[in-house]
Amino acid sequence: MSSDLAFALRGVSTAVGSNFALRDVSFQLPTGYVMGLIGANGAGKTTTIRCLLGMRPVETGEIELLGHRVPGPVSLRQDVGVVLDHTYLVGDWRLAEVERALRPFYDRWDGARYRQLLDEFGLDLLAKVKDLSRGMAVKLMITVALSHHARLLVLDEPTSGLDPVTRDELSGIIGDFLIDEGHSVLFSTHITSDLDHIGDYLTLIHDGRIVRTGTKDEILEAYRVVRGGPHDLTESAGAHLIGVRRTSTAAQALVRTEEAGLLGGDVLVEAPTLEEIAVHVGAGSQSRRGAGRHQPEPSLSTGEIK
Amino acid sequence: MTAIARMALLDLRTVAPYRRQGLVLFGLVVLLFANRSAVVLVPALVLLVTSQIAAYPFLVSDKAGLETLYAVLPLPRRSVLYGHYAWAVGCFLATAAAGTALAVVFARVEAVPFGGRTLLNVLAVSWALFAVSVAIQFPLFIRFGYSRISVLGTTLPLAVVTLAVVRLRLTLTSIEAWVPLLWPAGVAAIVISATVAMTADHRRVR
Numbered sequence: 001m002s003s004d005l006a007f008a009l010r011g012v013s014t015a016v017g018s019n020f021a022l023r024d025v026s027f028q029l030p031t032g033y034v035m036g037l038i039g040a041n042g043a044g045k046t047t048t049i050r051c052l053l054g055m056r057p058v059e060t061g062e063i064e065l066l067g068h069r070v071p072g073p074v075s076l077r078q079d080v081g082v083v084l085d086h087t088y089l090v091g092d093w094r095l096a097e098v099e100r101a102l103r104p105f106y107d108r109w110d111g112a113r114y115r116q117l118l119d120e121f122g123l124d125l126l127a128k129v130k131d132l133s134r135g136m137a138v139k140l141m142i143t144v145a146l147s148h149h150a151r152l153l154v155l156d157e158p159t160s161g162l163d164p165v166t167r168d169e170l171s172g173i174i175g176d177f178l179i180d181e182g183h184s185v186l187f188s189t190h191i192t193s194d195l196d197h198i199g200d201y202l203t204l205i206h207d208g209r210i211v212r213t214g215t216k217d218e219i220l221e222a223y224r225v226v227r228g229g230p231h232d233l234t235e236s237a238g239a240h241l242i243g244v245r246r247t248s249t250a251a252q253a254l255v256r257t258e259e260a261g262l263l264g265g266d267v268l269v270e271a272p273t274l275e276e277i278a279v280h281v282g283a284g285s286q287s288r289r290g291a292g293r294h295q296p297e298p299s300l301s302t303g304e305i306k
Numbered sequence: 307m308t309a310i311a312r313m314a315l316l317d318l319r320t321v322a323p324y325r326r327q328g329l330v331l332f333g334l335v336v337l338l339f340a341n342r343s344a345v346v347l348v349p350a351l352v353l354l355v356t357s358q359i360a361a362y363p364f365l366v367s368d369k370a371g372l373e374t375l376y377a378v379l380p381l382p383r384r385s386v387l388y389g390h391y392a393w394a395v396g397c398f399l400a401t402a403a404a405g406t407a408l409a410v411v412f413a414r415v416e417a418v419p420f421g422g423r424t425l426l427n428v429l430a431v432s433w434a435l436f437a438v439s440v441a442i443q444f445p446l447f448i449r450f451g452y453s454r455i456s457v458l459g460t461t462l463p464l465a466v467v468t469l470a471v472v473r474l475r476l477t478l479t480s481i482e483a484w485v486p487l488l489w490p491a492g493v494a495a496i497v498i499s500a501t502v503a504m505t506a507d508h509r510r511v512r
Contacts, residue, residue, distance in 0.1 A: 077380040088374035092323035101319040
């Protein structure tokens with residue numbers, strides 16, 4: 001087990017019901033960085049996180065979390081803060097009661113920090129959990145995670161449903177958390193703009209498989225957006241078109257950077273944004289829903305996963 | 307504090323916002339049995355109030371997604387389950403204590419003898435009723451979740467007790483010979499139930 005890694009998943013597979021499975025999921029995050037886990041709804045982000053946290057057993061593969069193999073000692077949870085897209089606290093608890101309820105479980109619970117963070121976030125100790133807005137609820141869950149001095153923050157879709165101002169605030173909170181070099185963050189989202197400023201590493205997941213993982217720069221460098229007329233983009237030149245979109249007048253797709261040169265001179269080749277990568281890579285799920293014009297990227301061999 | 311005690315305390319915190327409803331139920335049952343025999347009060351409270359309050363964390367857990375909280379907290383799963391049982395025993399002790407105090411007061415007002423052997427018998431029967439109730443309810447709640455099984459989980463213990471009383475023609479007098487057995491039998495029922503719950507938990511419907 002490596003103490004330099006916040007976590008690592010190696011060849012993790014698990015079935016969820018009869019319709020979905022994580023297949024051979026492998027990626028890792030060095031300590032001290034933020035990783036964005038990007039995928040469309042239903043891509044497998046939450047299942048991956050549940051496996052990482054030991055909340056779902058895996059069928060094959062190995063998971064390492066903060067230097068321990070999962071499932072690890074229960075004390076490992078002292079170091080992990082979990083923020084989901086919903087609160088998992090009693091709705092009728094007031095925020096003061098949240099502290100009273102959770103404090104006995106954490107060795108390093110810091111009541112002063114809890115109250116200070118609530119104050120900073122504009123949360124009232126007398127407010128009830130069920131009366132908090134979506135953004136306030138996320139802030140509360142982050143407050144809880146920071147109050148027990150977690151070393152790893154795991155945030156599952158924390159920004160869905162948040163307004164841009166609150167999302168920006170959240171980025172600031174994560175930035176502050178990372179001032180300590182021993183702190184790391186896994187941040188799953190389908191809103192790629194969240195990761196523009198804070199994402200150091202990215203992992204793209206689609207249909208239960210890791211499409212690509214690496215640093216943000218590596219991911220951005222790995223793909224190119226290609227645009228042309230409706231008949232300009234074909235795979236006959238040898239370039240595999242990822243999530244191709246065609247209209248009567250134009251076509252657009254993503255290709256691997258090394259294949260961009262195989263397309264004809266009439267094709268416009270540009271560096272993609274994170275959103276463009278996410279949209280094209282996730283196009284498979286769109287096509288399953290009936291869009292019908294997208295061609296998803298096939299799963300890559302593990303050799304292509306960094 | 308042990309992990310089980312911390313979990314039992316979390317159950318107390320979980321139901322704390324709803325204490326008013328619990329007190330109202332307690333008061334209603336007391337009112338209902340106040341002018342009957344003081345002997346019946348404690349068993350009635352245990353069967354009608356304790357079983358409801360002890361199961362309440364399961365209801366709140368279903369509504370609030372507390373299974374996720376239990377999975378996130380540094381707490382072994384075994385302690386979560388045993389903590390629920392510890393909470394239930396705490397509920398029994400509190401209800402039995404309050405019920406006994408009221409029963410003694412009512413008995414004095416009515417000038418009915420109530421104490422010593424009668425009181426011990428009443429408490430033993432109450433414990434057995436509680437144990438049967440929890441032993442049946444908890445594995446069901448743990449396996450299926452409260453909302454899926456609430457009606458069966460609530461009525462089954464009552465049905466079992468009623469059937470036993472009617473079929474065996476049980477009264478406090480007829481059961482007197484069994485009283486020494488009721489305490490260990492109740493403990494055994496709860497231990498077996500907790501063991502079954504652990505197995506059921508591995509297969510639970512989420």
